[in-house]
Amino acid sequence: MLNAGFVIRRLLQVIPTFIFILVVTFLIVRLLPGDPLSATAGDRVTDAQVAQSKAELGLDQPVLVQFVDFLRRVATGDLGRSYVVRIPVWSLIGQRLPPTLLLSAMATAMAILLAVPLAFVSALRRDRAADMVIRGAFQVGLSMPVFYIGLVLLTVFSAQLQWFPVGGYGDNWPDRIYHLLLPAFTLAVSLAAVLMRNLRSAIVDVLNAEYVDFARAKGLMPRVILGRHVLRNALISTVALLGPMVGTMLGGAVITESVFAIPGVGRLMIDSIYGRDYPVIQGLTMALAVVVSLIFLATDLLQAALDPRVAK
Numbered sequence: 111m112l113n114a115g116f117v118i119r120r121l122l123q124v125i126p127t128f129i130f131i132l133v134v135t136f137l138i139v140r141l142l143p144g145d146p147l148s149a150t151a152g153d154r155v156t157d158a159q160v161a162q163s164k165a166e167l168g169l170d171q172p173v174l175v176q177f178v179d180f181l182r183r184v185a186t187g188d189l190g191r192s193y194v195v196r197i198p199v200w201s202l203i204g205q206r207l208p209p210t211l212l213l214s215a216m217a218t219a220m221a222i223l224l225a226v227p228l229a230f231v232s233a234l235r236r237d238r239a240a241d242m243v244i245r246g247a248f249q250v251g252l253s254m255p256v257f258y259i260g261l262v263l264l265t266v267f268s269a270q271l272q273w274f275p276v277g278g279y280g281d282n283w284p285d286r287i288y289h290l291l292l293p294a295f296t297l298a299v300s301l302a303a304v305l306m307r308n309l310r311s312a313i314v315d316v317l318n319a320e321y322v323d324f325a326r327a328k329g330l331m332p333r334v335i336l337g338r339h340v341l342r343n344a345l346i347s348t349v350a351l352l353g354p355m356v357g358t359m360l361g362g363a364v365i366t367e368s369v370f371a372i373p374g375v376g377r378l379m380i381d382s383i384y385g386r387d388y389p390v391i392q393g394l395t396m397a398l399a400v401v402v403s404l405i406f407l408a409t410d411l412l413q414a415a416l417d418p419r420v421a422k
Contacts, residue, residue, distance in 0.1 A: 113414070120410055124403045128396075135395040136180055139388050140173055146193040146386040167193065169388075180392070189396075190389035194382075199393035202378065207397060209279050210363055210374035213290050217297035217363075218356055224298065225305035230336070232306070233313035244306070252303035256362045260296040260369040267292060277371030293370040297362055301355050308351050312344035319343075346417045353409035357402040 146167065155163075164170040168179065183190060189199035232244045251259070268276045280286035316322060317340060325335045364376030375394055382390040 113418070116414055117411065120407055124407065127403060128399060131399040132181075132184065132392075132396060135392050136177055137173075139391050140176070142383070142386060146388070184396075189393040192382075192390050193387045194385045194390075199389050202390060203375070203393055203397050206373060206375045206378045207401075209286075209290075209372050210360070210367070210376065211401070212286065213294055213297070213363055213366070213372065213374065214356065214360055216287070216290055216294035217301065217359060218352075220294055220298035221301035221305055224302040225309060228302075229306045229309035229313060232310045233317065236314060245310075248303035248306050251299040254299075256296060256300065257365045257369055259299055260293065260366055263292050263296055264369065279372055290372070293366045293372060296366050296369075297359055300362075301359055304355055305348055305351065309344060309348045312347050313340060316340045316343045342416060346413060349409055349413045349416065353406045356405050356409075360398060360402065 146163065146169075161170070168176060171179075189203075191198050192202060195202070228244050228248075232241045235241045264276065267273045274292045275289050278289055280289040322335060322339055325339055330338075363374065364379060366372070367374045367376035368380070375398065378390065379394050381387075382394065
């Protein structure tokens with residue numbers, strides 16, 4: 111049973127984090143060189159046209175005035191309209207966020223399904239052939255950049271064997287899941303490697319703990335000891351690691367979406383930065399900040415459920 115006070119404290123901690131991200135994002139966007147009109151039209155615009163464009167967008171106002179106007183609009187749920195495509199930022203985020211969230215969810219599920227059983231096999235066969243093979247394979251996966259893994263998988267399984275599509279997102283849910291299998295595995299490799307290493311170390315430590323020796327002395331069956339004592343305690347540190355890793359993986363999704371031509375927020379963010387589309391950059395950053403904060407909150411609550419001492 112979760113402590114209600116702990117849940118409320120964690121929810122309140124999200125607020126200053128979100129405000130900090132909001133302020134930093136606004137300031138960093140204003141430090142980008144160039145302006146929206148020059149970024150999209152290049153050298154074809156005159157100084158007078160640039161000045162007129164800035165006046166229409168309110169970019170000729172002092173930064174403090176722009177910031178107050180930005181806060182006022184955010185407080186009312188208005189993230190503005192894209193400078194480039196002229197549609198509300200909420201609509202753009204609503205179109206592009208689902209592919210990224212589905213990709214990240216599939217990658218996380220794949221990483222957990224790979225890491226947990228292999229960590230058990232590696233820990234229970236410590237310093238034997240199976241342990242060395244598993245650790246070596248994940249070390250290789252961890253040392254390779256995400257884009258390189260994606261290109262190798264794309265070349266072998268899409269271009270050569272033609273088992274998976276080269277890119278895209280699909281037209282319906284089964285088709286989308288099929289399209290995202292390869293990019294999700296690309297993201298899952300490094301996450302699984304980190305989780306497997308951490309979980310293996312935790313399992314080895316728990317197997318050497320006195321309460322596990324006591325459970326063996328009581329005559330409990332090995333599968334009961336592993337499920338009731340070893341897995342629950344070993345997962346505590348791994349769950350704590352999962353939140354930051356998934357947050358980092360969302361950043362890696364930007365590269366993966368580019369390699370596999372997935373229309374997610376990663377590609378939208380890159381296009382927006384090149385086009386100096388300030389409202390879209392700010393809106394995407396805040397949306398991702400909310401998603402990452404919710405992931406951190408979920409992992410903290412799960413960790414507290416596994417170990418009630420965390421909530422004290």
